[in-house]
Amino acid sequence: MSIAALKAQADQQFRYKRLVNFGMPAVILAYLVYIFFAFDIPGLAERARMDNARTLVADSYSYKTHVTRDNRSGDVSIAIEGERKGRYAPGTSPAWVALGAETVIDLRDGHQVIFTNTGMRYDVPGYGLITAEPGTRGVQTNITGDVPDWINLSKNRLAITTAAGRVSVTRNRTEVFRYFAGWELFFFTLDSPYFGHGVTDILFGAQIDPVRSNITGAWQDFWGNGMWRHADVAWAIFETILMAFLGTMGAALVALPLAFIAARNFTPMRTARFGIRRVFDFLRGVDGLIWTIVLSRAFGPGPMTGALAILVTDTGSFGKMFSEALENVDDKQIEGVQSTGARPMQRYRFGVIPQITPVLLSQILYYLESNTRSATIIGAITGGGIGLLLTQAIITQKDWEEVSYYIVLIILMVMVMDWLSGWLRRRLIQGDESGH
Amino acid sequence: MAELTASAGSGVPHIREHYMDLIRRKRMYGGLTLAIFTLLMVSGFVLADSRNAGGFWDGILNVFDFPHQVLSEAWEKIDLLPAHLVHFFPALIETINIAAVSTLIGAMLGLVLSLLSTRGLARFPRLIPLFRRSMDIMRAIPEIVIALVLIFVLGGGPVPAMIAIALHTTGALGKLFSEVNENASLKPVEGLQSVGATWFQRMWLGVIPQVAPNYLSYALLRFEINIRASAILGFVGAGGIGYELKNAMSWGQGKFDEAAAIFILLFGAIVLFDQLSSYYRHRLTSGGAA
Numbered sequence: 001m002s003i004a005a006l007k008a009q010a011d012q013q014f015r016y017k018r019l020v021n022f023g024m025p026a027v028i029l030a031y032l033v034y035i036f037f038a039f040d041i042p043g044l045a046e047r048a049r050m051d052n053a054r055t056l057v058a059d060s061y062s063y064k065t066h067v068t069r070d071n072r073s074g075d076v077s078i079a080i081e082g083e084r085k086g087r088y089a090p091g092t093s094p095a096w097v098a099l100g101a102e103t104v105i106d107l108r109d110g111h112q113v114i115f116t117n118t119g120m121r122y123d124v125p126g127y128g129l130i131t132a133e134p135g136t137r138g139v140q141t142n143i144t145g146d147v148p149d150w151i152n153l154s155k156n157r158l159a160i161t162t163a164a165g166r167v168s169v170t171r172n173r174t175e176v177f178r179y180f181a182g183w184e185l186f187f188f189t190l191d192s193p194y195f196g197h198g199v200t201d202i203l204f205g206a207q208i209d210p211v212r213s214n215i216t217g218a219w220q221d222f223w224g225n226g227m228w229r230h231a232d233v234a235w236a237i238f239e240t241i242l243m244a245f246l247g248t249m250g251a252a253l254v255a256l257p258l259a260f261i262a263a264r265n266f267t268p269m270r271t272a273r274f275g276i277r278r279v280f281d282f283l284r285g286v287d288g289l290i291w292t293i294v295l296s297r298a299f300g301p302g303p304m305t306g307a308l309a310i311l312v313t314d315t316g317s318f319g320k321m322f323s324e325a326l327e328n329v330d331d332k333q334i335e336g337v338q339s340t341g342a343r344p345m346q347r348y349r350f351g352v353i354p355q356i357t358p359v360l361l362s363q364i365l366y367y368l369e370s371n372t373r374s375a376t377i378i379g380a381i382t383g384g385g386i387g388l389l390l391t392q393a394i395i396t397q398k399d400w401e402e403v404s405y406y407i408v409l410i411i412l413m414v415m416v417m418d419w420l421s422g423w424l425r426r427r428l429i430q431g432d433e434s435g436h
Numbered sequence: 437m438a439e440l441t442a443s444a445g446s447g448v449p450h451i452r453e454h455y456m457d458l459i460r461r462k463r464m465y466g467g468l469t470l471a472i473f474t475l476l477m478v479s480g481f482v483l484a485d486s487r488n489a490g491g492f493w494d495g496i497l498n499v500f501d502f503p504h505q506v507l508s509e510a511w512e513k514i515d516l517l518p519a520h521l522v523h524f525f526p527a528l529i530e531t532i533n534i535a536a537v538s539t540l541i542g543a544m545l546g547l548v549l550s551l552l553s554t555r556g557l558a559r560f561p562r563l564i565p566l567f568r569r570s571m572d573i574m575r576a577i578p579e580i581v582i583a584l585v586l587i588f589v590l591g592g593g594p595v596p597a598m599i600a601i602a603l604h605t606t607g608a609l610g611k612l613f614s615e616v617n618e619n620a621s622l623k624p625v626e627g628l629q630s631v632g633a634t635w636f637q638r639m640w641l642g643v644i645p646q647v648a649p650n651y652l653s654y655a656l657l658r659f660e661i662n663i664r665a666s667a668i669l670g671f672v673g674a675g676g677i678g679y680e681l682k683n684a685m686s687w688g689q690g691k692f693d694e695a696a697a698i699f700i701l702l703f704g705a706i707v708l709f710d711q712l713s714s715y716y717r718h719r720l721t722s723g724g725a726a
Contacts, residue, residue: 028540031536031537031540032537032540035533035537038530038533039533039537039593039594039595039598040593041595044590044595047590047591047593048589048590048591049588049589049590049591050589052588052589053589056585056588056589239484239487242480242483242484243484245476245480246477246480246481246484249473249477250477281707284706284710285703285706285707285710286699286703286706287664287667287702287703287706288664288668289664289667289668289671289678289681289702290699290702290703293681293685294499294502294503295495295499297498297501297502298490298495298496298498298499298501298502299488299489299490299491299492299495300488300489300490300495301488301489302484302487302488302489302490303483303484303487303488304484304485304487304488304492304495305488307484373576373578374578376578376580376581377578377579377580377668380580380584380672381668381671381672384487384488387580390580390581390584391584391672394584394585394588397588403585407577407581407585410577410578410581411573411576411577414576414577414578415572415573415576418572418575418576
């Protein structure tokens with residue numbers, strides 16, 4: 001080849017390379033621009049509900065206690081998160097609320113709200129005294145002139161938001177919200193005698209409930225906590241793991257014999273091989289979503305449906321992988337076993353299975369971990385396990401602390417399964433597959 | 437060996453006994469594992485069966501009822517099928533777009549994170565555990581969790597699904613990429629360092645060209661997985677073909693022809709991309725290396 005031709009070739013290669021180097025980023029950029037408009041990202045700012053985001057974040061680390069005065073009857077009730085299950089018994093109150101003829105509510109940093117017989121007084125440090133009196137003609141206040149932006153005033157409603165809490169006055173009721181950090185009543189609800197007692201109190205202190213011993217009583221009240229439903233949540237987590245386990249192992253059990261039929265070196269018959277392979281392709285192609293829908297029609301909601309959906313989908317994946325593994329086995333070992341006069345079943349058992357066990361096990365365990373995640377999603381669709389609890393909590397749009405609790409539990413569950421499957425893999429496939 | 441054992445006194449019988457003992461113990465462990473496994477499977481099955489709304493044995497007889505309903509209704513209205521296919525095609529495109537964009541974003545972020553968390557290549561070696569843990573967490577969060585929360589904040593549509601899948605993809609690909617990085621030769625990197633290249637230049641010119649085929653192969657596999665994920669997320673409200681499927685399904689009888697059309701589209705898309713990606717992956721791993 002002449003030098004000129006070589007040079008031309010090199011030039012051409014450079015041009016090609018330059019085209020690829022500038023062309024690829026340009027194509028990706030163009031695609032992203034297309035997506036930017038196709039997904040209407042400019043309009044996202046309008047649709048986004050930042051107030052939702054704020055409640056979500058605030059709720060996940062704090063809770064509020066409502067102090068409510070019914071302006072018709074004059075009754076004052078105190079309830080955590082305004083829920084019936086978190087209501088203080090009549091006549092009792094937390095330390096920062098003093099019940100009496102006038103209810104005195106101590107918010108933080110010198111903020112104090114007083115429910116009087118006719119309305120309420122709020123002494124805001126650095127601003128002054130605000131009074132409000134609900135009546136038949138709406139809410140009368142002493143606020144005149146410029147209304148600061150933390151006060152929202154209309155004819156029928158007064159809302160004050162300060163760093164210490166929130167006050168809202170309407171004709172029907174006057175409400176004060178005080179915020180606290182943490183998850184409310186996580187261990188015991190208010191009706192439990194153990195509420196407010198610490199761990200040392202319960203373990204080493206005097207008997208709190210005359211009927212039950214401290215540890216059993218505390219455990220019963222914690223486990224049966226009506227607000228957080230620890231027992232139900234634990235059961236849901238278990239159900240999710242059960243779905244993943246049954247689905248994965250069932251799929252492996254179904255796929256293994258089928259994989260022998262689909263492997264070239266074990267089944268000389270082409271049509272059988274072809275048929276089984278198409279079955280695998282079909283099972284995989286239909287996808288977990290469709291299987292979930294089809295199966296939930298027949299089996300109804302619950303963990304069995306989820307397990308079967310995983311089983312059916314993964315039979316396809318396992319079948320494909322197992323048959324590939326079977327095609328790669330070493331014939332020498334099988335021949336060796338055969339030369340000792342072994343029957344076909346013995347040949348499979350001692351010549352084939354030991355060779356493919358490490359591959360099979362590592363794939364099954366990997367799928368077990370990944371199916372824990374799938375089981376969460378399938379549970380949300382069919383109704384079972386922690387996925388169902390999560391969707392329910394999100395749909396009610398109220399208990400965001402429960403949503404964060406479930407999210408934390410789901411992440412922990414997946415990480416534990418990840419760790420467990422890695423540990424089992426290392427234990428069962430001793431060393432010979434290190435690094436996988 | 438023979439002399440050694442012979443001189444030990446007890447001789448062959450002793451060895452055989454020892455060997456049989458080992459075998460017995462091995463068999464016992466094997467049998468025990470099998471028994472525990474069987475027990476777990478059976479009790480799990482019974483438990484799941486009792487917790488399910490419909491029992492297993494009732495359900496197994498009715499498995500084909502629903503497909504039969506869908507197929508017969510679709511067959512009655514076969515003339516409408518092409519129109520349905522055309523009607524739902526844009527939704528399919530949206531689902532595929534969600535998968536593609538989230539794979540793209542996830543691969544790019546995963547690339548950066550994997551380089552930052554590979555020993556020998558990391559820009560900040562002390563922060564390696566931090567980047568690794570963050571990838572672990574991203575991988576552990578199921579997409580549906582992020583998607584549901586984001587749907588609440590951002591409203592329905594493709595963006596929550598895109599972000600959710602992209603985050604998960606970042607974690608998953610980041611881990612695979614960093615495993616690839618560990619096998620990359622450091623010689624080009626050292627060569628570049630000796631001429632004063634910055635970290636970015638070392639990675640871009642020294643590492644990426646070595647690992648690109650493997651990266652692409654993993655990203656294609658992930659794309660295939662993400663199409664399935666984005667269809668599922670549509671079902672919980674994130675747009676695309678899954679959302680249309682949910683609508684058709686919740687309508688129930690009378691719209692099963694639409695459901696059938698969506699099944700066909702989804703099945704076709706999954707099989708198509710499955711074949712495409714396995715073809716290209718095969719080319720990248722066998723042909724690309726040569």
